[in-house]
Amino acid sequence: MFEATKVGRKVRKQDFKDQIPELRTELLDIQRRLADSGTPVIVLVAGIEAAGKGEVVDRLNEWLDTRGMQTWAFWDESDEDRERPRYWRFWNAMPPRGQISVLFGGWYQDPLERHMHGKCSDRDLEVELRRIEEFERMLSMDGALIVKFWFHMSEKDQKARFKKLSRDDRSRWSMMPEKSKFSEHYERFERLAEHVVSETDTGIAPWYLVEASDTRYRDLAVGKTLLDAIKARLDNPVDGTSTHTARSPSLPDLPDARRTLLDELDLGVTISDEDYTRRLQALQDELGDLAWAAYKAKRSVVLVFEGSDAGGKGGAIRRITNAVDSRLYRTIQVAAPTDEERAHHYLWRFWRHIPRAGRMTIYDRSWYGRVLVERVEGFATEAQWSRSYYEINEFEQQLSDAGIIVVKFWLHISKEEQLRRFKEREETPHKQHKITDEDWRNRDKWEEYTHAVNDMINRTSTHRAPWVVIPGNDKHYARVAVLEAVTKAIRKALKDKKKD
């Protein structure tokens, strides 16, 4: 998770200046429309330390009409608060219909801090998250629009920010009575945040993950996202039980602000023929042994292959199946659902093929179709695909809880390489069946797919079921990289188990 908040999205000073007047006008307009509507809006500002949450709140106060909004922070608990049930303060902070409350940290701050400080166990946290979910659902069912921002950045950028802040004695950060020292635990906090965000990222109260390194991008994305979310709700009033808000922030229409994590990928990597043959053989031998070891340890493996059309999924899968005893694995080709499958929940067809203990299932395309092709082609409604990130995370959590090793691959190629492969397929008789009109149609939507992939990885890459993004322009390189990731994951899981 959060991978897409480290890609260096930014907005130049002049672009920022140019975009602000229109944004402010639109925000004030929508606020007027909001006042006449029955919708209360709750904006929750959270994220890693030094992301500038306070600055964002200041911005919102600057841009919005403060007569229709209120800001609430919860860091200094009063006697009045302390002597009542914990949620009393949040009820006080609720906006009346037609108004906006901006909540600093909100109901997330306390559980995050307590868990970081070791004052609350994993189980306690679960109970807390359940309460949060129920609370948000209740508000939402009552018609509230809940917009939650999580600000994030890379460890390097955060360090730089701290350095700058500590030089400035008057910075907010320096003035805070207790610095929580989360800064020293980037990875631990990120892991906790991944859990908290994914568990509370229901379609009803979505989290918008915003890269916070560049303050102009950050603020512009927040302003536009809030604007679009309110607009969507007012244009399409719902009974509060479904949502039409997007799940990724609304991006300024500027190339640097629309970078995705696929832009980060070095597609130029290659491997020599000699190295390929040698590595492939070694890895396949190892995988064969590991598959039997996993069988003996009763650890199942689920591999998911997604990727660009002609990205090399088939070839990579074959290098795995060649290596594993055929009694141990099954490959599931995911095409259009059968009638029977269509008559069930979309996850049903994937649950069916979950391997027995010690076996391996390889999904050639998968449940991620929901947030890729079904999203881009409009086969699923926005409400459907947007809540499926949550459903998918829950699903994979169950696999992982049952001891299943899950690895997910995105095989990526450049647009040019794809064109080359498409043409080659058309020209080679025994490859013609592999290219269809649909492939060409998908190609026309390259950018939409790129953003769908970006969001998908950002939302569903977890410690327990990570995405591995493979540069696929060199097929040999890609196959070796896939085998390396698979063997490493199985090896590690079997070793960790032994340690227990």
Added chain:
Amino acid sequence: MFEATKVGRKVRKQDFKDQIPELRTELLDIQRRLADSGTPVIVLVAGIEAAGKGEVVDRLNEWLDTRGMQTWAFWDESDEDRERPRYWRFWNAMPPRGQISVLFGGWYQDPLERHMHGKCSDRDLEVELRRIEEFERMLSMDGALIVKFWFHMSEKDQKARFKKLSRDDRSRWSMMPEKSKFSEHYERFERLAEHVVSETDTGIAPWYLVEASDTRYRDLAVGKTLLDAIKARLDNPVDGTSTHTARSPSLPDLPDARRTLLDELDLGVTISDEDYTRRLQALQDELGDLAWAAYKAKRSVVLVFEGSDAGGKGGAIRRITNAVDSRLYRTIQVAAPTDEERAHHYLWRFWRHIPRAGRMTIYDRSWYGRVLVERVEGFATEAQWSRSYYEINEFEQQLSDAGIIVVKFWLHISKEEQLRRFKEREETPHKQHKITDEDWRNRDKWEEYTHAVNDMINRTSTHRAPWVVIPGNDKHYARVAVLEAVTKAIRKALKDKKKD
């Protein structure tokens, strides 16, 4: 909870025979309509031991067209099941759209049993309930209709049933390889069930609590409830995110089948004038002391008064406020909401008045208006009031978690006594302001209110925030009974605390 499953609802043999043909015809008709719809139906059969869950499943197989339904039990786990994530077996049991799956115990069986056998902690149970909720929500969002039956009866009736079963060697119960011995732990199991049922009783997948002592009533109520639930869904297709199903079973139109727990109440109880004066004084003295003791112990008290119109709420409340130092309590008269209150969630106006540590808030009418007047008068939609049982339980749970002592009173009088009091009010100049046209209108809906009260108590009387039903025909008796319950609750809470 479950109070209303112990009132002796029953159906005579001949009435049962008379009603069956029509019910069966209607069930088959609705099943045909269902087949053409896109709705899968999940019927979950659960409840206390010896309630005859198996018999109910048999009935459904007898009454429904088995070509459109499947029955699933989960008591004997196969290798196939055991070697996969726990929910795999439930996914297998999912009905395709247009069909019905009847699940024996379903996803509730395992957590209930494990907790009863001490194999799962309270925290583990919370995590499990969260998973259940998510699972049901996901299915429901996808369009599934989930109808959950919980069968219950009094301890006495259960004992009688066991006796009968153990005499019959061929009964199901005798044949089961492992008897769970829950029978020996009626109270513990009931308490666990209260928790599990209330925590999973979201508007989306409601529990129907059915008295199971009389098998004819039980089966008829199940048949009619299922029929009505499917009919409601087909007549009013939703996107799966809201529900139009009722929350109490559909009752056969027979007096004995429509008994409520208010029918159980002995309204003839009285107290002599002498006893009244003596008891009142003693209880008020004690309450005055207890209020200060609670203040010192920082334990707050929340008292809720609901009751029939002219039921004597005001008089009872005054006997409390006379006894407590006025610095320690506040009385909240709940009338029509203010503009500001109307602009918030309906619970907001009650949260505002939650007492500080060590104080007492007395609510003269309360959040229960949602499931009483708002339900009966149609001020709240069925979806709104039906999900509020859950919201209210959550709310009171938060109060109780914060150490607040919660007691709720229903002051009940007979219809005749009410008429006498109404007339007296009309004829007594200084009482005329207490009687309005609305009171007379409410009186016309006496039976609807009775059922609303029955459901309310059945759904929201919990160990942590119990309802106390007070027979109010004799005002003096009622006042003493209220004071007794209040002093007892505070005394007990302060004592329990000291033991910790």
